[in-house]
Amino acid sequence: MKKVLALLMVSMLLLAACSSGSSNGTESKKDSETNEITAWAWDKNFNIKALELAKEGYASENPDLKVNIIENAQDDIVQKLNTSLSSGTTKGLPNIVLIEDYNAKSFLQAYPDMFHPLTGSYETDDFVQYKVEATSVDGENYGLPFDTGVTGLYVRTDYLAEAGYTVEDLQNIDWKEYIEIGKKVKEATGKRLLTYDPSDLGILRTMIQSAGKWYVKADGTTPDLADNDALKLSFEIYKELVDNDLMNFHSDWNQFLATFNGGEVATVTTGNWITPSIKAEASQSGKWAVVPHPSLPGMESVNASNLGGASWYVLNVPGKEQAVDFLTKTFGSNVDLYQKLVNEIGAIGTYIPATEGEAYQTEDEFFGGQTIISDFSKWAEEIPQVNYGMHTYAIEDILVVAMQKYLDGQDLDKVLEEAQQQVETQIK
């Protein structure tokens, strides 16, 4: 009897113990043979959507691989990468990360070991060359090009017509011709030629890249301001636009959209990613056209340039093989995916074979039946490749000040000389 009682007691204790502590879950352990990769990107409607389309396409290739897509603000991604990489750890970092081309070099040069080289894993000749350059360091390719920031000149055909111009008159013009047209248009319609944020020098970047120049020399580190003819000419053109009151000013993105959606300016010169915003004002359908970006007059310059754009990078963390496989089989070679990207999110890739696809040949009624995707793709291939270097935004901050000085009437050479010195001391 005593034994039976003791047994009962023990079983009661056991039961009580069991009922309380059974929730300690199992911890899944990840190893190098992981079947899960993570990708970081910004912009839910653009980059994230592109990733999702890629994931969809990849599911038929390798259904076992789980792709986690995580949205982070671009600044957060930059910050997290900087924090983790500078402390020498890749813990908590994703397998795939999207980096803006202007920023890419600063990471690739500072932490080359942390990134997994993609050289040879995809056909670089299939991509537009300026993107390949932007994703490479020391002959080693680290990134898979994604969207192009190929620029175009969006023009209001109705305003041009008022001033007696047709779209044909604007094909492959240079900035001088552009300003002259602008003057006429303003006379005829009272509308300024274009609008810009005085603290954003994106317009300068497009100008100098069309001439194959950048803020730095081809090595990516030596500042190239004072003796940069293209830059000097760009400054002069900018001032001329301002002085002739052809430049409207806005202070933020919303004002920017409001200006051209409200019909306040005759043209918009920027990257192709503005297309959805232009088309947002449905009442202006048929009144727009896209012509090639103006070139710099009097020097070797093409009617094509770039503004923005980003590429995919693979970090040197477990699962990199899977990540590379994912990227090369989607963005690296899938023509259909690029058709979808165009159709569903209006993203123009830099994969040349894709331009033969049907989606690229679609005529856009908003732009008077122009095949703008195809045009942009064509121009993208012409963009001169430059080495963006590591310091694009740092230099630009200094140039914004220089521009104001120049607009205030200071001597351009002096202004650029000062800027050159300032940059040299700052980015050493």
Place this chain on the structure above:
Amino acid sequence: MRIILNRFKHNSLFYKMFFITILIIVTVSTLITWTTFRMSEKFFIDRFSLNNSKVMAQIKESLGTFQYSIVIASNNLMNNGTIKSFLTGEHSNVMLGTYYYNVKKQMANIKTSVEAYDVSILVYGINGISYATDRPSWAASDEALHNHFITTNTLRQPKKLLFHLEQQRNQKQNDRSIVASKAFMEPTSKYIYGFMYFTIQEKDFRKFYSSYTSLGNNVLVMDQSGTILSSNRNEFIGKKEPELLKYATKLEEQQIDYMDADFKGKDHLIMVEYLPTFDLYLVNLIDKKAAFANIIDKKSIVLICILFIFLAIIIVFFASRGLTNSLSNLVKQIGNTPKNDFDHYIPVTGTYETRQIGLAFNSMLDELHEYVNKLVLVQKQKRNAELAALQQQINPHFLYNTLTSIKFMVQQGGKEEAAETVNALISLLQNTIGNISETITVRQEIDNLKSYVLINQKRYGERIRVNYFIEPECFEIQIPKLILQPFIENSFFHGFNKKNGGTINVLVWKEGATLICEVLDNGDGMEASADNKLPITKRKQAMFSGIGVRNVDERIQLIYGEAYGVTISSKIGEGTKVRISLPVQKN
């Protein structure tokens, strides 16, 4: 059914005990569980209110820091000449470009004070020009800004830093922001030249307190009109809750830490902290059920309780069954003991108590036995003595009658006859009175019979003849005295009242261990009574001794037991047969 009822009856002690124990266990467990719930809830409420008032103080402090940074920024904006000239007067396009550049630079400086928070600064001048560090969606166009309720509100109270909730209804849920607004006012002339707006996304504002919230533990920020500006619960935001405002003012007035109140039909614990610089209430709304239900896992406690009760009941069942079983067995045994079967002893088992009861019962049975045996013995002896006395007693009438007969014989000259009769009388008296032993041999009894028959034949004539058929080996067998004589006597005096004469046959033989004596007559016979007993004779004076036919049976049974005795069968007109059975006993 009957069996169950019987079982129940036999085990009623067990069932009573068992059910009472169950009742007590269940009641006690329920009470303890309930009390535990109440106490722990009370404890948690106390802890919660203590903790949460600390948390509220912390939130208040961080909100204060936040507000201070906005105040600094607003002061800087107010004192900034560039911004003032930007917001006043007309600007040409070229100038505007320069202004944008310069204002951006100034703003970058001013923004440093609110850098820690995701706050966007928007300034809007009376000249219709605005500048935003990060233009919020609610102020998409200058026109919208001009007509916005925040602008009109700010114009009404230009000196105050006002907090508003701005909801973009047509868009997604998360597009809500908290806007702090103030007017640009010249200190001396009170001239209002613009407005400043500090916009923080509601979901960012929430970060001040959201880490302290949990399921059922909600925080909300409410303005003086009862409108909820911010909450960790989306559904509250933008709603007007006058009920809550009433509680808040009450708590604030009475300076109480917390109160229990009914909110939206649920029991809530409400704590309120007034933020004077914001002119807002910080409300901590704790849904008791949701918050505490999670802490105390009532379900599993109740389940564990039930399990323990169940186990306890099983233990109680077996334990009390063990205890009461011996008792109820004992009761059953005792109950089964028949009224006159004192030999039925009960087994001594079970606990000490039941064993003692069993022993006591058994020893009581022993004593009873002994007593009854004694009593039977005494009764027997008494009866024996009585019978012995009766058989010593020779009826005086018999002697008197016999002697009278002898006198007549002598007078008539029958000397021989008289002597014979006297001898028979002597032998009869000798054997009955003289012999003190209780039993005599068959031979002696037959002699007695012969003497008695002789005396009677002398007196009443020889119309009744008596024959003796005795098995020779039976002569020495011992039998009680005067055992046949009463039947002979009976036949003589009652058997031949109608018939004039007849025969009486006396037969004695042995059947195994039994001695059979039969007295047969061929007289009148009689109505056989149901119990085979002889009718009571009234003629006492005719009897030889105190022993009558009725006593014989009684005597035999007293001496030899119930296996022996007298049986009588009779038919009217044919005669009577008396059969006596006795054990064979020899000296």
